[in-house]
Amino acid sequence: MAQSKLSPPKTSFFAGLMRNQIFIPIAALLLLTIFNLIADPSFFKITLAQNSNGDPVLNGYLITVIDYGSELAILALGMTLVTAASGGQDISVGAAIAISGSVMLRVLCGSDSRAETLQAPIIVAFLVACAVAMLFGAFNGTLVAFFKIQPMVATLILFTAGRSIAAWINHNELPIVKDVSFSYFGNYFPGVPIPTPFFIALICFAVTWAILKFTTLGLYVQSVGINEKTSRLNGLNPELIKLMTYVFLGVCVAIAGFIKVSRLSTINYSVIAKDIEMDAILAVALGGNALSGGKFNMGSSILGAYVIQYLTTTLYKFKVNADALPAYKAVVVILLVIMSAPVVREKFAQITAKLRAGKSHSTTEAA
Amino acid sequence: MKFKKMIAMTISMAMCAAVFAGCGSSGSDSSGGSTDGGSAGGDLIKVGIINNDPNESGYRTANDKDLKEAFSKENGYDASFAYSLKNDEQITAAQKFIQDEVDYLLLSAADTAGWDTVLKDAQAAGVKVILFDRTIDADESLYEASIVSDMAKEGQTAVDWLKGQGLSEYKVIHLQGVMGSAAQKGRSQALTDTAAAEGWTIVNEQTAEWNAEKAQQIVQSVIDSGESFNVIYAENDDMAKGAVAALDKANISHGVGKDVIVMGFDCNKWALEELLNKNWNYDGQCNPFQSSYIKDIITKLEAGETISEKTIIMEEKGFDAATITQEDVDKYGI
Structure with a gap:
């Protein structure tokens, strides 16, 4: 990446941070925080209250952010790997969530969409949904890895067809799960005041971290993303690694879908997780990862995902019209693209270098 | 370079989307063609139904089911369906139905604007248009009746x-x-x-x-x-x-x-x-159950009667x- 080329021999802490890619989401986070502090500090108030079942739950905007941002963060994990390995994005995750969520409810409800009791244990339903989502991931991955189709184009197939497949799974019905225990996963476990999706997200982060730390997957993914030919010469199998990243994203999709259907104990396949693929891609971009593949920083993507939810929640708080949200996100994207453009970066580096030179010059003069 | 690449990618994506959209409509073409063949022998009333995607909501699902049941072969209809949430795709479907020479075009428009030309084509081809569920911004003379919820x-x-x-x-x-x-x-x-x-x-x-x-x-x-x-x-x-x-x-x-x-x-x-x-x-x-109202109108039109009140508002509770x-x-x- 450009940063290694640009980095001068010795840098101050701040300059180092600026060059680190995690700087972008942190800067965005700070900006939003400062804005909220000035506009209305009550944004940061968290209260302990009871929900209608009499269980203690935490309330407040920040809780909302970590609650609703979790699905996005989980998706960002998979999206980061897919981006890094294949240099493109999967735009079918929203449709895939509709499919895996439908499969899950289909297994839970059986043939009767209004079943009074669960027809199968939740874990079985989840595993089936996982398997289906991995299958669709593998489908995307195969198109990308073996047929060398542009990722966005390859996943456009599922993007177009996914929600119809989801409708077909439940015969166009909207099944409802009546069992309360199913709703715990998208809301709260009785007695635990922190929303469950956040815990699920933490588990996903931990597992992903462990995979990246203790296996060579992370390294392989990056090397395939940076240069496929060289990686092959070094004995890697780029096709297999790309395929694996898509399957991994499939698992993320199944988990995110699980949380989504659990929130309301039902699914509306035409609107569930609508446009979430764009948010997931934005999370990766906001994390400072190159959308053309190669190196990645997982923590940065996760933070990016929560920053997006932070932005959404902030805008909701200030009663910005929900249909205007994409416009605000677009502004963020534009800023990001401009900031990460090599031309701007070089210019920026030149200016800071000049400033520093000027400053040291003046201090020597004063001495 | 990167920008060029990105632009190229966006364009190729858009082109692919167009190709896929093309595939979708050509797919429905062929299915429409096959029903044409089947109907050639009988004297079924040929209807083309343009609706929004039945997966959009429970309302639409019930609506679509109601229409499918009402306009079945057993009831003396040869119905072809086209679904889209996008106005331009619906207009394309309407043009296709007009080419297929349907007797009635039933339409639940995705958007209120942009229907004038295609409805004039329909009129010229002798296709009678009945709007259901959604109204459009077009002259009343262009359609026979409009069955709507208020x-x-x-x-x-x-x-x-x-x-x-x-x-x-x-x-x-x-x-x-x-x-x-x-x-x-x-x-x-x-x-x-x-x-x-x-x-x-x-x-x-x-x-x-x-x-x-x-x-x-x-x-x-x-x-x-x-x-x-x-x-x-x-x-x-x-x-x-x-x-x-x-x-x-x-x-x-x-x-x-x-x-x-x-x-x-x-x-x-x-x-x-x-x-x-x-x-x-x-x-x-x-009320998603417009089919009985539509059938009433078709029966009247088939009997040569004219519809006096074009806008029919359904009863709702x-x-x-x-x-x-x-x-x-x-x-x-x-």
């Missing part, structure tokens, strides 16, 4: 009911549908007007785009802000459900005789069950949780 009336019925509750003060969260849709306009207008006239407070007015998740987030945001409210006016059942999920989380009681009045629209079966359990207060019907019965749920639930 969304403004639905909204007014609901708002009148709310007024009748005689609350000491009204603090309303207004969850709107996709902005600009007929249902949103009609249902919003009734509330906005009455709120202004009666001095009700609108705590928050937001579009949740018919989406339960978005509704949940919006209501969550109001709860987090600590503002008080006592009415949730959601323009469909899904959004009401999302709102209730947020209320449950914050231990705000809702339903008959509770802190917050919950109102929804569309009369989904599960929503009416919520009414029956007194968790919600009101649900306004949006509003249900109150205090008076709803299991019978209502079974009969009107969709």
Whole structure:
């Protein structure tokens, strides 16, 4: 990446941070925080209250952010790997969530969409949904890895067809799960005041971290993303690694879908997780990862995902019209693209270098 | 370089999208062609039905099912269906049906504008057009009849009911549908007007785009802000459900005789069950069963009669949780 080329021999802490890619989401986070502090500090108030079942739950905007941002963060994990390995994005995750969520409810409800009791244990339903989502991931991955189709184009197939497949799974019905225990996963476990999706997200982060730390997957993914030919010469199998990243994203999709259907104990396949693929891609971009593949920083993507939810929640708080949200996100994207453009970066580096030179010059003069 | 690449990628994506869209419509072409062949022998009435995607909502699913049952071969119809949520795709489908020389074109338009040319083509080809569910901005002479729900009336019925509750003060969260849709306009207008006239407070007015998740987030945001409210006016059942999920989380009681009045629209079966359990207060019907009205008109036209009143407004009810019965749920639930 450009940063290694640009980095001068010795840098101050701040300059180092600026060059680190995690700087972008942190800067965005700070900006939003400062804005909220000035506009209305009550944004940061968290209260302990009871929900209608009499269980203690935490309330407040920040809780909302970590609650609703979790699905996005989980998706960002998979999206980061897919981006890094294949240099493109999967735009079918929203449709895939509709499919895996439908499969899950289909297994839970059986043939009767209004079943009074669960027809199968939740874990079985989840595993089936996982398997289906991995299958669709593998489908995307195969198109990308073996047929060398542009990722966005390859996943456009599922993007177009996914929600119809989801409708077909439940015969166009909207099944409802009546069992309360199913709703715990998208809301709260009785007695635990922190929303469950956040815990699920933490588990996903931990597992992903462990995979990246203790296996060579992370390294392989990056090397395939940076240069496929060289990686092959070094004995890697780029096709297999790309395929694996898509399957991994499939698992993320199944988990995110699980949380989504659990929130309301039902699914509306035409609107569930609508446009979430764009948010997931934005999370990766906001994390400072190159959308053309190669190196990645997982923590940065996760933070990016929560920053997006932070932005959404902030805008909701200030009663910005929900249909205007994409416009605000677009502004963020534009800023990001401009900031990460090599031309701007070089210019920026030149200016800071000049400033520093000027400053040291003046201090020597004063001495 | 990167920018060039990105532009190239976007263009190629757009082109591929176009190709896929092309595939989709050509697929339906071939299926339409096959039904043509089958009908050549009989004297079935040929109808082309253009509808929104049946997966859009429970309403649309019920609507599509009703139409499919009504216009079956057994009932003497040869029906072809085309579905899209996009106006331009619907117009393409309409042109195709006109080429196929259908007798009747039944249309639930995605958007109100842009239909003049294609309807004139239909008229020239002798295809009779009947609008259902949605009106369009076109001259009345271009279609035979329009069977619609009066969304403004639905909204007014609901708002009148709310007024009748005689609350000491009204603090309303207004969850709107996709902005600009007929249902949103009609249902919003009734509330906005009455709120202004009666001095009700609108705590928050937001579009949740018919989406339960978005509704949940919006209501969550109001709860987090600590503002008080006592009415949730959601323009469909899904959004009401999302709102209730947020209320449950914050231990705000809702339903008959509770802190917050919950109102929804569309009369989904599960929503009416919520009414029956007194968790919600009101649900306004949006009648999806137009087929009997359409058939009436076709029979009249076939008999050579003329339709005097072009706009036919369907009968629609509003249900109150205090008076709803299991019978209502079974009969009107969709």
